[in-house]
Amino acid sequence: MAVRGDLPGWVDVGLIPLLNLVVALIVAGLVVLIIGENPLEAMWIMLKGAVGSIKGWGYLLYYATNFTFTGLAVAVAFHAGLFNIGGEGQAYIAGVGAAAAGLGLEFLPWPIVIPLAILASVAFGAFWGWVPGVLQAKRGSHIVITTIMFNFIAASLVGYCINYWFRPVGKMAVESREITGAYIMSFREVARDFFGVRLPSTPLNFTVFLAVIVAIAVWYLLWRTKLGYEIRAFGANPDAAVYAGIKPDRIIMITMAISGGLAGLMAVNEILGVQHRLVLEFAGGAGFVGIAVALMGRSHPVGVVLAAMLFGLLYQGGSELSFAKPEINRDMIVVIQGLVILFMGALEYAFRPWLEALFFRAED
Amino acid sequence: MLRRTLLSAVAALALSATAALAADDKPAIVFDIGGKFDKSFNESMFNGSEKFKAESGIAYGEFEIANEAQREQAIRNFADQGYSPIIAAGFAQAAAVEKVAKEYPDLKFAIVDMVVDLPNVQSIVFNEHEGSYLVGVMAAMASKSGKVGFVGGMDIPLIRKFACGYAQGVKAAKPDATIFQNMTGDTGAAWNDPVKGGEITKGQMAQGADVIYAAAGATGLGVLQAAADGGALSIGVDANQNHLHPGKVLTSMLKRVDVAVYNVMKAGKDGTFKGGILALGLKEDGVGYAMDDNNKPLVTAEMQAAVEKAKADIIAGTIKVHDYTADNTCPVQ
Numbered sequence: 001m002a003v004r005g006d007l008p009g010w011v012d013v014g015l016i017p018l019l020n021l022v023v024a025l026i027v028a029g030l031v032v033l034i035i036g037e038n039p040l041e042a043m044w045i046m047l048k049g050a051v052g053s054i055k056g057w058g059y060l061l062y063y064a065t066n067f068t069f070t071g072l073a074v075a076v077a078f079h080a081g082l083f084n085i086g087g088e089g090q091a092y093i094a095g096v097g098a099a100a101a102g103l104g105l106e107f108l109p110w111p112i113v114i115p116l117a118i119l120a121s122v123a124f125g126a127f128w129g130w131v132p133g134v135l136q137a138k139r140g141s142h143i144v145i146t147t148i149m150f151n152f153i154a155a156s157l158v159g160y161c162i163n164y165w166f167r168p169v170g171k172m173a174v175e176s177r178e179i180t181g182a183y184i185m186s187f188r189e190v191a192r193d194f195f196g197v198r199l200p201s202t203p204l205n206f207t208v209f210l211a212v213i214v215a216i217a218v219w220y221l222l223w224r225t226k227l228g229y230e231i232r233a234f235g236a237n238p239d240a241a242v243y244a245g246i247k248p249d250r251i252i253m254i255t256m257a258i259s260g261g262l263a264g265l266m267a268v269n270e271i272l273g274v275q276h277r278l279v280l281e282f283a284g285g286a287g288f289v290g291i292a293v294a295l296m297g298r299s300h301p302v303g304v305v306l307a308a309m310l311f312g313l314l315y316q317g318g319s320e321l322s323f324a325k326p327e328i329n330r331d332m333i334v335v336i337q338g339l340v341i342l343f344m345g346a347l348e349y350a351f352r353p354w355l356e357a358l359f360f361r362a363e364d
Numbered sequence: 365m366l367r368r369t370l371l372s373a374v375a376a377l378a379l380s381a382t383a384a385l386a387a388d389d390k391p392a393i394v395f396d397i398g399g400k401f402d403k404s405f406n407e408s409m410f411n412g413s414e415k416f417k418a419e420s421g422i423a424y425g426e427f428e429i430a431n432e433a434q435r436e437q438a439i440r441n442f443a444d445q446g447y448s449p450i451i452a453a454g455f456a457q458a459a460a461v462e463k464v465a466k467e468y469p470d471l472k473f474a475i476v477d478m479v480v481d482l483p484n485v486q487s488i489v490f491n492e493h494e495g496s497y498l499v500g501v502m503a504a505m506a507s508k509s510g511k512v513g514f515v516g517g518m519d520i521p522l523i524r525k526f527a528c529g530y531a532q533g534v535k536a537a538k539p540d541a542t543i544f545q546n547m548t549g550d551t552g553a554a555w556n557d558p559v560k561g562g563e564i565t566k567g568q569m570a571q572g573a574d575v576i577y578a579a580a581g582a583t584g585l586g587v588l589q590a591a592a593d594g595g596a597l598s599i600g601v602d603a604n605q606n607h608l609h610p611g612k613v614l615t616s617m618l619k620r621v622d623v624a625v626y627n628v629m630k631a632g633k634d635g636t637f638k639g640g641i642l643a644l645g646l647k648e649d650g651v652g653y654a655m656d657d658n659n660k661p662l663v664t665a666e667m668q669a670a671v672e673k674a675k676a677d678i679i680a681g682t683i684k685v686h687d688y689t690a691d692n693t694c695p696v697q
Contacts, residue, residue, distance in 0.1 A: 021609070059433070062433065062545045063433070070481075074585035082697060100471070155550055155551045156549075156550040156551075159519065159550035159551065159671075160550065164523070167521070169691060169692050171521075173456060173458050173459075173478060174455075174520045175455075175459070176519070191479065193365075201436075201440060201467075203433055203436075270432070274432075274433065275432065275458065275459070279432060279456070279459075280456070280551075280552075281397075281432070281552060282432050284432050284433075285431065290543075315431075318430075319430075319434055319437060322427060322428070322430075323438075325442055326426055326427075330399075330428050330429075330430040331400065333430070334430075361398060
């Protein structure tokens with residue numbers, strides 16, 4: 001028997017998100033209607049473009065891989081009561097690590113250089129998360145402010161690195177030369193080279209498995225280890241945690257390093273798996289999408305993966321919608337994505353009182 | 365004999381098939397992250413495409429990139445649908461063009477500001493340093509304080525190429541002149557920050573600069589505004605921006621991407637498209653400086669003569685303007 005005020009579990013994790021999604025899509029549909037397009041047709045194009053073909057799935061899962069990493073990064077920090085807005089910068093800096101290891105250790109065979117490049121990505125990202133953690137723990141600088149600032153520092157720093165270190169002389173494009181050693185193959189290349197099967201060209205690569213493994217590892221860390229317990233205890237009630245002998249400084253720094261390292265894994269997908277070179281602004285806002293993904297996924301790895309896939313659907317469906325209907329330009333797509341974030345994340349409790357009233361009236 | 369007839373029949377069929385296909389070909393353009401209404405590079409290309417559409421009545425495919433992954437996706441999508449030529453706006457799309465163009469050897473591609481070495485790709489590059497040299501000469505002569513400014517957008521080699529050409533022109537006309545160079549930022553946002561552009565301009569003016577050249581996309585609009593408000597002269601870029609503040613904009617460094625795009629689309633339609641590198645400099649009228657009624661009172665006969673002489677010398681090869689991107693250094697500061 002549920003206590004009054006507690007909704008059944010399936011309502012919390014199933015009905016409420018579904019309701020929010022439906023309302024978000026209805027409002028988005030109204031926006032589409034205002035600019036003179038048929039909203040049902042637009043929805044159909046989005047859905048078909050994302051899940052109606054192998055190509056669509058490839059892109060969906062590729063985007064979802066990025067969002068899973070950044071979403072997990074934000075989720076882990078949430079559990080410690082920290083709001084890491086710096087996923088974007090951490091992923092961006094991690095790209096330098098990936099490229100430096102990938103290009104610098106080219107002489108090594110790929111089974112060695114790929115793990116090293118992945119480790120370098122994690123280390124660079126972790127460092128970029130750890131520094132704001134130290135500032136918070138030792139100096140009391142608020143993590144929200146410092147991580148935002150660190151995004152800008154990362155943008156300038158990576159721009160500098162590419163321009164002055166990575167860019168081959170005489171080349172106009174602001175990018176490094178091609179990373180050939182630490183080359184994570186796409187599904188398409190594997191299917192073509194080893195099985196002789198033709199797959200449509202998508203950026204989906206083997207990093208997607210890494211995302212699944214990392215999601216499980218994060219679950220294990222948070223709910224099955226002492227450190228995870230400390231992180232959650234500190235997040236739930238810092239005073240009680242201190243009373244229980246948990247050192248807040250240590251938890252803040254470690255959590256931020258883990259969070260940054262997770263965000264850094266995004267660089268593995270993007271730099272080693274897709275672009276195969278260090279390019280400007282490869283993070284492309286995925287760090288910020290990670291915040292919405294973590295919110296929507298209730299900071300649980302399963303929720304994060306599902307939310308990441310939903311955003312992958314919105315991204316890929318949105319691209320297809322722009323192709324099919326130039327009137328619905330990319331800014332419109334951002335509006336639609338924004339509405340989904342608004343209803344799923346910020347207004348997550350908007351329908352709750354109403355649902356509670358409905359449920360308990362039925363019970364009485 | 366029979367075999368030969370068969371062969372020629374097949375060849376004729378194939379020819380007529382490609383001809384029919386060519387007639388159906390529609391051009392497509394993929395804009396870069398700045399978006400097609402950036403009042404600068406992308407918009408200039410958009411205008412070129414619109415001109416082609418208005419003249420030929422052929423609608424073209426278009427897409428504005430929102431993230432890195434979409435570059436290849438967009439170009440591939442157009443290729444799948446048989447669009448040709450497919451024009452990629454900006455150097456950042458080079459890797460994507462190279463990849464897709466290899467897989468679709470029978471389609472035609474073009475890329476602006478970058479070289480992709482494939483037989484079915486036309487690479488259109490501009491000698492921005494030459495045009496910038498000319499406006500540099502003019503800036504030095506128009507300056508009373510002997511101090512001139514340069515405001516770049518994002519700090520990338522391309523913009524340094526502008527700055528370096530400009531600096532060489534200034535020094536050539538006035539060897540003791542001082543040049544203040546500032547970049548607006550290190551991210552794409554630097555192309556679209558008129559407020560910061562204006563602030564940088566005010567800073568340069570406070571140090572004594574009285575002619576300021578903006579090569580910064582939409583950020584340049586703030587540069588032109590701040591210069592006009594503060595009584596300094598400014599120099600526009602890419603399109604002719606003299607009309608934005610009549611009598612306050614000394615000239616504009618023209619980079620005719622609109623013409624380039626129009627020509628590619630037209631060549632695709634007429635079947636005269638050719639792969640290879642197309643370098644557009646002063647000689648080809650790919651770059652230049654703008655003269656019209658708005659800036660006529662500002663440019664003295666002496667200035668115009670000096671600029672025309674520099675132009676003739678560059679075309680003749682007696683003046684060599686150093687290209688920053690060739691070795692990442694600039695001989696003058």
